[in-house]
Amino acid sequence: MVSTSVLAFMWYGVLGVVRFRNVDLSLVFWPSSEWLTIGWRTTIRGIMITILSVATNCVLYAGVAVALDILVRRTARYITPGIARS
Numbered sequence: 001m002v003s004t005s006v007l008a009f010m011w012y013g014v015l016g017v018v019r020f021r022n023v024d025l026s027l028v029f030w031p032s033s034e035w036l037t038i039g040w041r042t043t044i045r046g047i048m049i050t051i052l053s054v055a056t057n058c059v060l061y062a063g064v065a066v067a068l069d070i071l072v073r074r075t076a077r078y079i080t081p082g083i084a085r086s
Contacts, residue, residue: 003054006030011041032056 006026009018018025026033032053039046 003030003033003057006033007040007050010036030057031060 006018006029009026030053035049035053037043037046037049040050041047
């Protein structure tokens with residue numbers, strides 16, 4: 001979803017609106033978007049780099065989700081022992 005939004009903003013040339021103060025939010029939510037080249041949608045090389053960047057972003061979010069799941073389950077065991085028994 002994040003990758004699609006950033007690519008859509010890039011497609012229409014309005015990526016600059018994804019800023020909060022001096023922070024580029026597209027880099028916060030999709031760090032590998034820095035890999036994108038000028039020909040991200042027109043050249044074979046650019047398309048392949050874009051696909052790799054999107055895949056990297058998905059793996060990054062999956063890793064964060066797994067880490068948060070483990071953290072929540074371990075924390076829940078200490079708080080209420082009956083909840084996290086799966």
